[in-house]
Amino acid sequence: MLTWFPTPYPGELFYGILCRYYLSSGIREHNIVKRQLFGNRAGIKMATLYPNAAIHAVLSQLPKGVYDGRDMIVHHTPFAYYTRMYSINEREALLDDLLQGRSKTPTHLWKTFPRGDYALRYCPLCVQEDAQIYGEAYYHVEHQIPLSGVCVRHKCRLRQIAVANPRLTLNNSFYPLSAMETDKKPDMDISPAELRVSELVREYWMLPASVSPPTCNNLYQTILNCGYMTIARQTGIIVDKDKLYVALCNYHGADAVEKAFGAHITTSMANRLKTWEQLVPDRYIMIQAMLGLPTKNVFDPEPVPDKLREKMECMAAQGGFCTLRQVARAIGLKQYEVNAILRHYGMAPFWREEIPGKSQTARQGLLRCTVDEAELERIRQYSRELGYRCEGAFALDCIRYVMEQGNTPHKD
Ligand SMILES: [Zn+2]
Structure with a gap:
């Protein structure tokens, strides 16, 4: 004893x-x-x-x-x-x-x-x-x-x-x-990144024993929200590993990043970060420090909003006449990327889509408009910008749109 x-x-x-x-x-x-x-x-x-x-x-x-x-x-x-x-x-x-x-x-x-x-x-x-x-x-x-x-x-x-x-x-x-013999003179020459990392290390250590990662992953979502993402046709939205690695190097210095992550961020590393299966806090902290995300948000069971999804849903809710090309331009993505994230979010297209199926021979009706050449040119240009293959397809879609809205003619 x-x-x-x-x-x-x-x-x-x-x-x-x-x-x-x-x-x-x-x-x-x-x-x-x-x-x-x-x-x-x-x-x-x-x-x-x-x-x-x-x-x-x-x-x-x-x-x-x-x-x-x-x-x-x-x-x-x-x-x-x-x-x-x-x-x-x-x-x-x-x-x-x-x-x-x-x-x-x-x-x-x-x-x-x-x-x-x-x-x-x-x-x-x-x-x-x-x-x-x-x-x-x-x-x-x-x-x-x-x-x-x-x-x-x-x-x-x-x-x-x-x-x-x-x-x-x-x-x-x-x-x-x-x-022990100890240095008396402090070295105050430290970077904001070093200080931030040390603060986060302390916070992770001091959090109550009951605090663990929640079901949602706000750190991962913030990585995507901050633009470190790529869109793949098949897999939907994933972290842009190279862009993230470069940004980490710019913030922490290449040596510190190499020590924590190795020579690059691998796909399996990114997947483990997403699922919280990365069990040592170091990498989370390095990313969190760079993104300026507070620790309470990382462990918050309330998910942070997915900014891209919010933008898409907002556009869908607005309704009105729009084409895929317009949506892609507004979000700053390519058309195939917009289609990929639409599938990723399980949303239905909210833009005009060409009606498929009918063969040329089935089209027997003919609709003719007469306009002067200057107006025809304006219509052509406009329809091209919206992504129509020809002005006729655009004109027909406009008519369909007005009719779909259920606008019944006024009867005075
Ligand atoms: Zn001290």
């Missing part, structure tokens, strides 16, 4: 709490303290980004009711960030696994974790501030999530502690932040 264990500071990283226990124990040997903390699981990795059985091992040695395991996982590890895109049930199941000491890091997370020299990070100004308020510096959870490079509070670049072979070293030994 551990007789003394530090009370966590606000947003303090679980590993940091262990480091403060180590400091206060007065024992120098790391392995002795690890045995105290973890008992027969002393070999456990204690500085992983995604929490593991170390939490259960420590908490099971503390008097019951002193520490809430759930609070420890949700508020003192990046768990809530890494499980944000899961359904509530899946998240609860993962949480329960950790509380029971059954640690399984979801496999897709392994791939996204930084390798090599990535170590724990700190903000030089938080170090000073924490020392003033709490008497010592400590590791903040929100500074550790790799996508975030900036302290949101102080708007300066995060620094990394200097340890050799950090992954191995930190998992085996205690490096309390207050005992």
Whole structure:
């Protein structure tokens, strides 16, 4: 039984709490303290980004009711960030696994974790501030999530502690932040994009445990609404992956985009974004930051309007005489694209369509109008602009239109 264990500071990283226990124990040997903390699981990795059985091992040695395991996982590890895109049930199941000491890091997370020299990070100004308020510096959870490079509070670049072979070293030994050599001078040279991404990372981490992606996908719809879309004859409306990738590079810088997305956005990646099957929040956040979409809209169960659909429906509701060519011009699309999105939305054509079927020989009636040449030329030009193959077809369609409207002649 551990007789003394530090009370966590606000947003303090679980590993940091262990480091403060180590400091206060007065024992120098790391392995002795690890045995105290973890008992027969002393070999456990204690500085992983995604929490593991170390939490259960420590908490099971503390008097019951002193520490809430759930609070420890949700508020003192990046768990809530890494499980944000899961359904509530899946998240609860993962949480329960950790509380029971059954640690399984979801496999897709392994791939996204930084390798090599990535170590724990700190903000030089938080170090000073924490020392003033709490008497010592400590590791903040929100500074550790790799996508975030900036302290949101102080708007300066995060620094990394200097340890050799950090992954191995930190998992085996205690490096309390207050005992580390830290940079005093903050680097304030950060971009608005970096700050925005870091703010969103923090928001994703801090949202209540009950918040998961809703049925609708407002982020995906906003991508389309902002014009990052192409229309295919068969598949309807899809994300213009290349245009989106270029825009992301312009906003975040090519290196940051490559780190999060790879060399380009693939079709399967775009599909997973659409269905929320992309389970690491990083890519959503990169796109969301560029689009200027607030987090509450991303997780809002109320769908944002589909702007193109609204435009089409508005035109359909207006009624009146119009042709496919006019509609295409008004929306700024090609005619085949308008036809494709009409099918995509399951709408009926609301423009004049040529009546098919009748063969030439069946057309025995003849209608003749006599006009002067100047007017004929105007009619020709007008009918061409509307997309009619000849002025006769246009004239006939005009007559049909008036008659379809049910305009009965006035009888005085
Ligand atoms: Zn700070």
